[in-house]
Amino acid sequence: MEHVDVAVVGLGALGSATTYQLARRGVDVMGLEQFELGHVRGASHDTSRIVRRAYERPEYVRLADAAYRDWADLQTVTGEHLLTPTGGLTFCPADGPVPASDYLGSLRAVGCDVEELDQAALARRFPAFRVPEDVTAVYDPSSGIVHANRTVATLQLHARVAGAQLRPRCPVSAVDDSAGDGVVLSTAAGPVHASTVVLCTDAWTPKLLAPLGVTVPLRVMQEQVTYFAPDSPADFAPGEFPIWIWQGDFCFYGFPTYGEPTIKAARDVSEVLTDPDARTFVPHPERLEQLRAFMAATVPGSGPALRTVTCQYTLTPDRDFVIDAVPGHPDLLLGLGAAHAFKFTPTFGRVLADLATTGVSDEDLSLFRADRPALTAPALAAAGQA
Ligand SMILES: Cc1cc2nc3c(=O)[nH]c(=O)nc-3n(C[C@H](O)[C@H](O)[C@H](O)COP(=O)(O)OP(=O)(O)OC[C@H]3O[C@@H](n4cnc5c(N)ncnc54)[C@H](O)[C@@H]3O)c2cc1C
Incomplete structure (x- = not known):
């Protein structure tokens, strides 16, 4: 043997x-x-994943700090460019499941340079977003994208x-x-x-x-991410448009342009339960409609949905x-x-x-x-x- x-x-x-x-x-x-x-x-698989320190619990913020050091080491040793800094917004509606104060508290507890943006500040800094008045945006400049x-x-x-x-x-x-x-x-x-x-x-x-x-x-779900085609991709380039997470009753997230003139967005946790050996790989039409409606309201310049790719989530309770x-x-x-x-x-x-x-x-x-x-x-x- x-x-x-x-x-x-x-x-x-x-x-x-x-x-x-x-x-x-x-x-x-x-x-x-x-x-x-x-x-x-x-x-x-696929191209982009979000990297961020913005977690509502300090244990994860500390682990994310360690991860930034490990990414830096990996890039240095291999010579590969893997991380792209973009800054990141976490949107917390007033009646949402996680108050903005949890993010601000856990990030500040470990010395992160984090900002709270009200609607006026958000409109000045990131005009592509339209959010209701009761939404607080937490900005973490260290967030970014890693190429998966x-x-x-x-x-x-x-x-x-x-x-x-x-x-x-x-x-x-x-x-x-x-x-x-x-x-x-x-x-x-x-x-x-x-x-x-x-x-x-x-x-x-x-x-x-x-x-x-x-x-x-474990619960296994078939997830899906959708690429949108904005009329003006330059408005969504890193530097103009950050990675973002919407922490409402449903969680959505998205990216700036990355390698192509499209922006990717998705709902987190589809609840489309599956078996890893019996997946359909067919996007769920209602989840796509829900995302389209969210994007039209929240990122009005995001443009039409071009394509949807499926992936797999495995969740612990x-x-x-x-x-x-x-x-x-x-x-x-x-x-x-x-x-x-x-x-x-x-x-x-x-x-x-x-x-x-x-x-x-x-x-x-x-x-x-x-x-x-x-x-x-x-x-x-x-x-x-x-
Ligand atoms: C759509 C989507 C978006 C995501 N976005 C983010 C994000 O923005 N930021 C973030 O931090 N994370 C994100 N994640 C989560 C992250 O991508 C996953 O946590 C991570 O990729 C899990 O990696 P893994 O190696 O454990 O799983 P996998 O990539 O699934 O690898 C498991 C491997 O084990 C192999 N395997 C299983 N059983 C056997 C066996 N018996 N014999 C041999 N091989 C076997 C499988 O074939 C597979 O290749 C996202 C995930 C998805 C799906």
Whole structure:
């Protein structure tokens, strides 16, 4: 049987970052991916993802600070340009679920240079938006865009250059740690024994863990993002138009132009539940209509919808990450991004590599434990699977 020190299952953003970090440290590591590298059936494809510090909880703001340092390191070491600063607005309606004060408080608590814009200030700085009077806008100048496809390809390339074995089109059908001495993976290319296995399998995680008697209450949704074609793309270029998030009863988000004269926007959390092996890839017409109406009212110059691309969200019940060993399975680590992790990609890689090699991390991972009640309490688990 083949043996490696660490095997990483799943080569989306998080698994690619973990494989890269391990290879860079000289660890004998293999990364296994069921599809081709760069495929579009998971969560990590397409061009742009938002990077931001603007979270309503200080733990995430601190982790985002660490992520900015990790992105800088990744760009320096690889020579790839991955981040584009744009500034970012978080819109908080007065009756919305998250008050603007939560964002302002958590950002200021860690020394972020953040501004509160009223309607007049917003109209002066970012005239493309039309928002009702009771909406407060929180401006974080450090927000921006990361190129998703380029990041994943960069991580995979540099993992390979540093000595990792990458196995595309090599599904892992079973995980067995019953011998108590590492983990045996059943793969399409035969069994592989690893001292430690890191699962970065996102939506597919419950299918791999169920035979071990481990339930992870994840909800998987088919999401969609739509590209709009403004008449005047220059008004929506980075510098003129920031990334933005609307924290109302429904959450929407969007981007400036990026690589083409279009602007991307989406609703966050579609509630279109799916199975990762039975997705339609067909955009949901009502979600598209809802987004069109929102954009026409809030970004009136956004223009017609050109095309819609689907993607996949995997949510934990509390939307917090999982970065931990699987309870009762010390040689099996799990990294789950809860559908907002791209901005933390290099940090997931660093932390999971730390856990795989030393068992500890410098980061505070207490929010992300695999044995927290949101994941283990039966009632919550049942709600998550509904
Ligand atoms: C539309 C959309 C917009 C988003 N916007 C943002 C944003 O603006 N900012 C942000 O920070 N985050 C954002 N996210 C979330 C972020 O993209 C995800 O959290 C992140 O990409 C998850 O990466 P992953 O590697 O865990 O998952 P995936 O990319 O899904 O990778 C999991 C991989 O595991 C492989 N796999 C699974 N099971 C097996 C098996 N048995 N054997 C072998 N391989 C297996 C799969 O094929 C897949 O390649 C967005 C996500 C979507 C879908």
